[in-house]
Amino acid sequence: MEATNHKFSELFKQLGLPDDPVGIEQFITSHSPLKDDVKLVEASFWTPAQRKFLEDSINEDSDWAVMFDQLNEALHPRKNNR
Numbered sequence: 001m002e003a004t005n006h007k008f009s010e011l012f013k014q015l016g017l018p019d020d021p022v023g024i025e026q027f028i029t030s031h032s033p034l035k036d037d038v039k040l041v042e043a044s045f046w047t048p049a050q051r052k053f054l055e056d057s058i059n060e061d062s063d064w065a066v067m068f069d070q071l072n073e074a075l076h077p078r079k080n081n082r
Helices: 008-014 021-031 048-061 067-075
Strands: none
Touching: 008 021, 021 048, 021 067, 048 067
């Protein structure tokens, strides 16, 4: 079976969120930074349906994994290694 490469905007569309560049940027800006100890699926802003999609996809190691990693990185603060 071939893996599907999804676009970041497709993840937002799948989650029922604005999927244009401005909408994506606004979502990330308004929901970040997440604290280090908050997992992506545990963030308080997800609806039950969005959370279920995220959980199911992660548990099934779906082809959305790369996009989840991107979103997770976008929502968590960058660590500065000094």
